Amino acid sequence: MAGFDDPAFYGDCWAGVYDEHHAEMDPAPAVEFLAGLAGDRRVLELAIGTGRVALPLAGRGIAVEGIDASEAMVERLRAKPGGESIPVVIGDMAQVPAPGPFGLVYLVFNTLFGLLSQARQAECFRNVARVLSPGGVFVIECFVPDLTRFDRGQRVQARAVTEDAAVLELSRHDAAQQRITTQIVTLDGQGANLRPVAIRYSWPSELDLLAQQASLRLRERYSGWDRQPFDSSSSGHVSVYQR
Numbered sequence: 001m002a003g004f005d006d007p008a009f010y011g012d013c014w015a016g017v018y019d020e021h022h023a024e025m026d027p028a029p030a031v032e033f034l035a036g037l038a039g040d041r042r043v044l045e046l047a048i049g050t051g052r053v054a055l056p057l058a059g060r061g062i063a064v065e066g067i068d069a070s071e072a073m074v075e076r077l078r079a080k081p082g083g084e085s086i087p088v089v090i091g092d093m094a095q096v097p098a099p100g101p102f103g104l105v106y107l108v109f110n111t112l113f114g115l116l117s118q119a120r121q122a123e124c125f126r127n128v129a130r131v132l133s134p135g136g137v138f139v140i141e142c143f144v145p146d147l148t149r150f151d152r153g154q155r156v157q158a159r160a161v162t163e164d165a166a167v168l169e170l171s172r173h174d175a176a177q178q179r180i181t182t183q184i185v186t187l188d189g190q191g192a193n194l195r196p197v198a199i200r201y202s203w204p205s206e207l208d209l210l211a212q213q214a215s216l217r218l219r220e221r222y223s224g225w226d227r228q229p230f231d232s233s234s235s236g237h238v239s240v241y242q243r
């Protein structure tokens with residue numbers, strides 16, 4: 001593997017354990033929100049992964065398609081009931097290699113930040129705008145950076161400790177690059193297992209500017225899928241950009 005700059009790297013590292021690690025995340029509020037926007041229009045999920053959100057959305061009769069860079073993640077999607085009938089293009093979400101037009105494109109769970117430079121994120125906004133129908137919307141879910149999590153550019157967290165295993169999260173923060181590099185390390189009887197994650201975070205105002213440069217305007221912003229107001233106490237946001 002080529003490492004963090006390979007679009008397939010994250011998915012190929014995580015596919016074997018992704019669903020088990022994220023079993024506690026309920027997709028229902030996101031599905032409700034997205035279904036309300038989709039209506040009867042074509043919908044595209046960037047970074048569809050194992051179908052955590054796309055499968056229940058398709059289960060509501062919505063015509064969902066997907067893009068993902070990792071064959072391994074998409075194999076997990078295809079192995080699930082209904083997974084075979086969701087069209088998926090294997091490719092780079094920054095390039096949006098799917099023929100539009102779509103009435104709704106969405107990119108959830110902070111995954112825009114998996115594009116590791118401002119230029120790559122800007123490219124993604126531009127290509128989403130290209131495949132949106134007039135009036136179509138782009139929905140993103142991202143965290144708001146909280147740099148107080150880091151002590152002199154690093155953070156160590158014990159995620160889980162049991163009789164026979166420990167899961168540690170080890171991170172470095174590069175403020176100049178707006179980049180956080182993390183290893184989630186499982187220590188157990190088999191030894192150490194490493195799961196790497198790299199992200200390049202953006203502030204909400206920066207995202208709005210990238211969107212504006214792509215001819216998208218911020219239509220709505222909430223602190224979460226339940227449409228609670230977004231304010232200075234919000235740790236994340238769901239933002240709806242319109243073409």
Ligand SMILES: C[S@@+](CC[C@H](N)C(=O)[O-])C[C@H]1O[C@@H](n2cnc3c(N)ncnc32)[C@H](O)[C@@H]1O
Pocket residue numbers: 007008010011012046047048049050051052053067068069070073091092093094108109111114115
């Ligand atoms: C955190 S998972 C999210 C999956 C799914 N959207 C969800 O909410 O469960 C990130 C996904 O993004 C995909 N991915 C990361 N970088 C990508 C890129 N540049 N182009 C396409 N897919 C990418 C990974 O393969 C993985 O499936």
